[in-house]
Amino acid sequence: MLNPLTILLVTVLSGAMAMAVLGSLWRAAIPGVGYWIAANALGIVALLAFALQGHASRWLSFVAANALLALALLLVLEGCLRFLGRRERPWVAYAGLVAVLLGVCYWTFVKPDFNARVTLVSAYHAILYAALAVLVWRGRPSHRPAYNYYFLATAAALLCVGHSSRGIMYGFGRLMQTSLLQVSPSNIAFLALGILAPPLLAIGVVMLAHDRLAERFERLANVDDLTGAVSRRAFLERGGVLLNASLRSGLPVAIAIVDIDSFKSVNDTYGHAAGDQVLAHFAAFVARELRAGDVFGRLGGEEFGVLCPVTTAADAVMLLERLRGGLTASTPVELPRGLRYTFSVGVDQWRRGESLEQLMARADRALYAAKAAGRDRVVAA
Incomplete structure (x- = not known):
């Protein structure tokens, strides 16, 4: 059976590769790319902190790790908002992040409960993935190919379903465990699902960024820069x-x-x-x-x-x-x-x-x- 630690490290590597690809687009000054790079960086740090469970303080391996991973997903959402030309900040999601942080602290130090922590964090991630799917689906421009937007929206929707299922299973006590790194079929299955999240999101946002580059090149070829008339x-x-x-x-x-x-x-x-x-x-x-x-x-x-x-x-x-x-x-x-x-x-x-x-x-x-x-x-x- 796969080891949960191995799955976490593979996810770290996929996040690092995503950062490298997104970093190549940094100089193109595409709105949102900076948020997506920061999200991958925070995700890597969070996963490494998770991997230290049993070897580092619970403040780092439980509280900080969950907070950073949730913040990473929130930055992906922020990046998509900027990419689509929207300036508002998702303050409700930030307030939810604070609530998650408080809940993780409570069920780590006051009343330790692994299932409660998993339920809370999974619910928050499911909500963010749902918001991301709706945002990208509704925000797709009519003059551009829809496939890139459909891919990211579909990936976010599937991840929303995965996190919702995880939260329900742990919330109703259908699964019981005491540690993220505990070796069990259910834990391995959900972690294996989690390993898909960084590459799916990275592929989706890279596709959006490359479509924006293609749009710029098409404009350079089809529109006169000085007058705005077609070439x-x-x-x-x-x-x-x-x-x-x-x-x-x-x-x-x-x-x-x-x-x-x-x-x-x-x-x-x-x-x-x-x-x-x-x-x-x-x-x-x-x-x-x-x-x-x-x-x-x-x-x-x-x-x-x-x-x-x-x-x-x-x-x-x-x-x-x-x-x-x-x-x-x-x-x-x-x-x-x-x-x-x-x-x-x-x-x-x-x-x-x-x-x-x-x-x-x-x-x-x-x-x-x-x-x-x-x-x-x-x-x-």
Whole structure:
């Protein structure tokens, strides 16, 4: 039969490996990772303190060990709160930790009762695991793959069931023992279940952290950092999707190629920093004014594109004229004093059987016609 001490030491090793993996993510500054690393460190110390039962004081091997292990799980919960962007602290859980500490002290020194200690600690852990499962399940973002969140929520739910069963068995006296390291089938079974907790939680939080890294990389690839508009590559991808949808539905799709007028003179007169401000201001203005479903992207330099699903060329001209008039009437306080700018637009509508590149080429020719006609205007191909 396995020795409980061996199980504790194996759990310590798994916690150390989890710390190493999480430590590799420290520099990525992902919210919650610091809490998860601290949780694994406290868990290791707690397990080592448990292993010293019979060789160290009960303050260390009973009271401190239980308190640190409970605090470790609480830090996992805190880390998930930060990861999901929530700032509140689980003060009720901290109050529960104090109650657990007092109960462990009472049933260790005042009225020694191993079963009562196990019941109390198991109930607290079960509640924290339940809270973790609900938090992760409800907090999963709709725009990200759900598998990572489901994995951690399911693992927390299973551990909640395990701790609940342990608490019930010991609480109703179905199992009787006097020491955590006592060799018995039931004790070995519950400790073996406990050995799964650190790696399951570590795998779950590492999956969340790596998904956050993947989200950052996707944003770098798909979103222009200066303007917040989608990148040229993402714009072309979404354009292909819209044309395929239009081919199936028969509904129109229009495109507008937009260019800020005399942008070089802005850079020459006010400096490149002011030019960046103009690009950011223009992108923010357009993004506020576009309709839901329209796709706004930066094609390069001061040139942008707008994809308008379920929109004819005439409707797109009206939309862009409204934007042009709105910019002319506004006073961009974010820009250097005296800096005003306009933009020109070429518009066209997709024709069945042509590629997105062909559509963009015709809209681009319309844009050049707008420039040639004096700028600050919208021209349909």
